[in-house]
Amino acid sequence: MNRVLVDARRLLCPMPVIRVQNSVANLPAGTLVVAYCSDPGALNDIPAWCRINGHRVVEMHSTEGEYVVVLEVGAG
Amino acid sequence: MTEQRKALAMISGGLDSLLAAKLVQEQGVHVEGINFFTGFCVEGHTHAIRKRSSSKPKRNNALWVAEQLGIKLHIVDIIEEYKQVVFNPRYGYGANLNPCLDCKIFMVQKAHQWCQQHGFDFVITGEVVGQRPMSQRKDTMPLVSKRSGAEERLLRPLSARNLPETLPERMGWVSREQLLALSGRGRKPQIALARHYGFDDFAQPAGGCCFLTDAQYSSKLADLWQARGRKEYELDDIMLLKVGRHFRPKPHFKVIIAREEGEGNFLQGYRKQYLSIVSLSHPGPLALVDGEVGDKDIELAASLVARYGKGRDVPRVEMEIRTPSGSSFLLNVQPMAASSIPEQWYL
Numbered sequence: 352m353n354r355v356l357v358d359a360r361r362l363l364c365p366m367p368v369i370r371v372q373n374s375v376a377n378l379p380a381g382t383l384v385v386a387y388c389s390d391p392g393a394l395n396d397i398p399a400w401c402r403i404n405g406h407r408v409v410e411m412h413s414t415e416g417e418y419v420v421v422l423e424v425g426a427g
Numbered sequence: 428m429t430e431q432r433k434a435l436a437m438i439s440g441g442l443d444s445l446l447a448a449k450l451v452q453e454q455g456v457h458v459e460g461i462n463f464f465t466g467f468c469v470e471g472h473t474h475a476i477r478k479r480s481s482s483k484p485k486r487n488n489a490l491w492v493a494e495q496l497g498i499k500l501h502i503v504d505i506i507e508e509y510k511q512v513v514f515n516p517r518y519g520y521g522a523n524l525n526p527c528l529d530c531k532i533f534m535v536q537k538a539h540q541w542c543q544q545h546g547f548d549f550v551i552t553g554e555v556v557g558q559r560p561m562s563q564r565k566d567t568m569p570l571v572s573k574r575s576g577a578e579e580r581l582l583r584p585l586s587a588r589n590l591p592e593t594l595p596e597r598m599g600w601v602s603r604e605q606l607l608a609l610s611g612r613g614r615k616p617q618i619a620l621a622r623h624y625g626f627d628d629f630a631q632p633a634g635g636c637c638f639l640t641d642a643q644y645s646s647k648l649a650d651l652w653q654a655r656g657r658k659e660y661e662l663d664d665i666m667l668l669k670v671g672r673h674f675r676p677k678p679h680f681k682v683i684i685a686r687e688e689g690e691g692n693f694l695q696g697y698r699k700q701y702l703s704i705v706s707l708s709h710p711g712p713l714a715l716v717d718g719e720v721g722d723k724d725i726e727l728a729a730s731l732v733a734r735y736g737k738g739r740d741v742p743r744v745e746m747e748i749r750t751p752s753g754s755s756f757l758l759n760v761q762p763m764a765a766s767s768i769p770e771q772w773y774l
Binding site for chain 2 (some may be wrong): 355361363364365366368369389392395396399402403404405407
């Protein structure tokens with residue numbers, strides 16, 4: 352399965368959401384997007400954005416000040 | 428079968444835009460939301476930076492509103508384009524550096540263009556006649572419709588019956604009778620309506636949603652422009668204006684001192700761009716120096732930063748000075764007395 356990486360480190364919300372949104376706009380359903388963030392707010396905002404736009408968060412974890420959200424692009 | 432019409436709601440994250448979108452959605456119109464990020468939005472950043480806010484849930488209110496309505500939300504980065512609105516507002520600034528009328532015209536214009544590109548029929552805002560001194564007056568609201576290019580395709584559901592009929596009303600896409608006639612700065616009707624719809628926990632930012640309406644923030648931005656000799660900024664500049672205590676000891680440099688741990692963590696991310704100062708001998712805040720500085724300037728800045736650490740009352744404090752390239756050296760300084768800090772240094 353295709354994986355697309357989004358580097359949103361050193362960005363404060365809503366910029367990580369915007370980066371993810373702009374990346375997802377060009378991707379087919381089923382693609383996995385892995386977002387690397389340093390703002391913990393991304394752990395709330397990216398899932399909220401996914402819920403309202405029809406995408407699915409499949410994994411979230413954090414290590415040493417870095418927050419990772421993995422989502423699967425929905426059918427739109 | 429009647430074609431379902433599509434409306435784009437400008438969602439700030441506040442109650443008015445939530446209610447305006449809900450009123451139109453209830454009439455069977457397909458609604459999606461748009462939210463513009465200028466870089467000056469209070470939303471999000473202060474929650475992320477300040478540690479003392481960490482007890483509150485970190486949420487983006489525009490996303491929350493969209494979720495309450497069950498609509499899609501498109502968040503648009505307009506940081507670069509927005510600069511011209513801030514630098515040269517045709518209709519001037521408000522009480523501070525807030526170009527509210529130009530801002531509203533610009534955002535409605537962007538929303539209208541989005542509608543044209545995506546096959547949407549009209550724009551919705553949460554504006555209420557008489558609610559804001561610049562952009563939401565009976566005489567300026569028609570100006571927003573006209574200058575934005577949206578014209579009759581701009582609907583303000585909360586105040587529609589106080590305003591001339593718009594295209595969605597005339598075409599029967601929405602019923603004017605089911606729209607409202609709110610006016611003024613009172614909040615009671617909106618709160619009652621929120622209760623009617625079962626919305627609670629909605630955001631009510633006391634100071635508005637834009638840092639440019641804040642006197643202290645505007646004063647720091649004006650200082651930045653004066654120091655640089657022209658109106659300009661990058662995103663990092665306007666982010667840093669939101670953080671820490673700002674001092675300008677000399678015209679050619681500024682010192683930004685973290686006020687608490689969250690701000691210190693945030694400033695850490697800028698140590699590769701700015702000279703930074705921190706106390707080694709005593710606990711104390713991280714500070715950044717913005718400007719080209721010489722040895723005497725660095726010593727002055729270090730003495731000022733030492734004033735805000737635990738070593739403020741001891742004769743000498745050891746400070747580490749780190750350059751953006753990562754090299755560092757130590758300075759032994761006398762912490763500046765509070766009474767020695769001239770009033771004009773404070774920004």
